[in-house]
Every structure is written in structure tokens, then in C-alpha cells.
Amino acid sequence: MGKNKLRRFAEMKNFPNVFEPTALESLSENFALRGLWRTDFFKEPQKMVLELGCGKGEYTLGLAEKYPLHAFVGMDIKGARIWRGAKTAVEKGQKNVAFVRSRIEFLTRFFAPAEIDEIWVTFADPQPKRPLKRLTSPRFLDLYRQILKPEGIVHLKTDSALLYEYSLEIAQQENLPIFYASADLYATTENLPTHLQEIWNIKTHYENLFAGKGYSIKYLCFGLSPKAKV
Template sequence: MRQRFKPWAKEKLQEYPEIVAQNPAELKGRWHEYFGNNNPIHIEVGTGKGQFVTGMGKAHPDINYIGMEIYDSIIVSALEKIVEENIGNVKIIRENAQKLTDFFEPGEVDRVYLNFSDPWPKNKHEKRRLTHEFFLAIFETILKENGEIHFKTDNQGLFEYSLHSFSKYGMVLNQVWLDLHNSDYEGNIMTEYEEKFSSKGFRIYRTEAQFRSKN
């Protein structure tokens, strides 16, 4: 989905350094100082307009959330939600997921969320998929031991690929939902994409995959 370019977005993101990490590399190992507490840290990679991460922040005030998105014109909508609703436990990083190890110490993050990630359907683009082993190695590094990835998508092909990728990497699939909205799962916070696709009858897939201990 193409987003309208907002030339003012970059400047607005710079106006809120207490919400938008202007230089996240300087916060490596110090994110609890930025949040002002020692609560667990959860990251959503590809946070879009922020409906999920802000919803989670409101539902779980005892958890620190970070929404990561690369496009100013998109993530500025997340900033607006945070400011408007005064959500103190949600922060933003405007960066690429490939740089996560530059921003977080090993074991500094408690959970990673991947919601409706770009499926990159062509085989030549496989390494761009966020559930490819390249990114799994990055997530494993920043996550605590036995950390989890919670993954949602409407794309059956990407879901099947991801289940295989998680298993091949040696992860444990703790839960798998093949039709989330027609299941007994409670507490689901929908993304903008999820609302759109589910309203059109698309099935939503979800899994919770856990890294194994290296010991």
C-alpha cells in the first residue's frame, strides 16, 4: 500500500525526542533509562501507523514498547497516536531492522512482534523477508534467552514459509493459529492491515515461535 508523502513528517518526528529516539545507537544498553523504568521491552518491527503498538501499550502499561518503521510519512501517524493519547510506555525508532544489533545489547529485548510483514514473494527477494534466517539471527541476538517472536499475517504463502524457517532455525512453535479471528484467542490487538484484510474475509494466521537455549 502506497502512502502519501508528508514533507513535514521528518521535522515533526524531531520535535519529540522523548518519544522518537533520534540516535538509537546511543541508547544501546540504556533503553531502560530512556523509558525511566526496568519493565520488559517488546519491539514491533514494521510498526506502520502504530495501531498495534499503541494498542498494546495501552493494554499493558507494565511493558515498554518500541515501534520500528523506516518511513517518516508512515511512522509519524504512530507518533500522533502516542501524543494524542498520552501513552508513556511506547517509543519509536525510525530505522531499518538490519541495524537492530547496533541499537540493542544482546538480551536487551524480551519479545519481537512481526505483523503483516512484506511477503517479498519472489524467490530472489527471499532474504528480505523478516522471517528469513538472516533476520532470525538478528532477533535471536537482541532477545533474552528463550525469547519469542509473535508473527501475524494474512499471507498463507508467507506463513507457511515462516513456519518452515522457524523450524529449520531450530525454534519451537509454541502456538499456531490457522484462523485467528475464528479461534478462542483472547486479547488480540489488530493492526490497520488486519482490520482491512479481515473485513474482506481474509483469514489471519498467527504463531508464537521461541528460540531454544544454546546451552
């Protein structure tokens, strides 16, 4: 490992906004803030929002700036990426931001049932050959359901037609409410939901990369409580 990376990892240990759960915490329910994020870390935020695979955290930071009364937690396995977002948050004094360095698969060890209002899945790997690893596969949706409020929302932003169409299909198969879907978000000008208008200019690192290469950005927003059968 390079010297720079080692220095950053050491620095990150002292950041107040980064949590690097131990193996034991990832396998048990001993993580100290589980169920207590709102009261013991944040200041009773109106909403708790999670970004999965947040990378360097640009999106988490952008949303946190836009909505100072909400709390945002970015989760990623890569320490060097989280270091960037966490350091910026410390420098800017953004108190409504935290980062958890862990695999998304352990999510339910760090958040309690109904602790989260919204989940963002941003530019996740479409896993063309391994559908079970897609972050919108039924297995992952079941994990999200365990921490999301019943009326909670999942947002997916992606450049991948495969991941977008797959996610839409899974939501339909599971009879989930789909609040908004666009295969070309930035070409859409009519009937945009208010929340999208508010965050129109906030973009992730990969979003900027892909949009710059001419890819259309796809967006899907859905709930996890199946609709009542009529």
C-alpha cells in the same frame, strides 16, 4: 516532497518518543540508548517489546495501552507513518511507547544483547520472489537472536499463507520451540493462550484491511533458542 510531509518530518524532530538514528549510529554501536532503554528512557518496564515494520503504530499503541507496565518500541523506515503513531502517543501521554525510524536490518545497532523480551512481526511483505528478504528468514532470525533474551518470543501475524507456512517451516528446520500456530486465528475458539485472549481485539491497520476483505489471519509464536535434542 509535499508540504504536509515536510511539516510532519520537522514536527517529528521535536517529539520526545521518536529516534531517527544517523548513518553513523546505524553503522556503529554509538547509539546512545543501546543497552540503556530500560533505565534511561523507560521507567524500568517489566518487559521490552519490539514491533518490526510497525507502520502507523496502531498495534504498538494498542499493546502499550493494554500493558502499561511494559515498554513498546515500534520500528519502521517510513517517517510519515511513524509520525502518526508518535503524535498519537504524545497526545495521549503514553509514556511507555517509542519509535525508531530505521531499517530493521540495523536492529542490533540500537538494541543490546538480551535487551528485548518479545518481537512482533506484523503484516510484513511476504516477498514471494525474495525469500532472503522475508522478516522470518534465517538471516533476520539471527539478528533477532542477538537482541532477544534466550527465553524471548517472536510473534508473527500475517494474512499471507506463503509467509506463515515459510515461517513455520524455518522454525521447524531450526528446531525452534513453537508455542502456538494457527492458520485461521479468528476461527479458533478453543485452547487459546491467555496472552491472545488478552489482546484479541487489538488489531493492526493492515490486519483490519485484510480481515475486512475476508482473508484469514494467521498467527505463529515461537522461541529462538533451539530445543534440546532427545
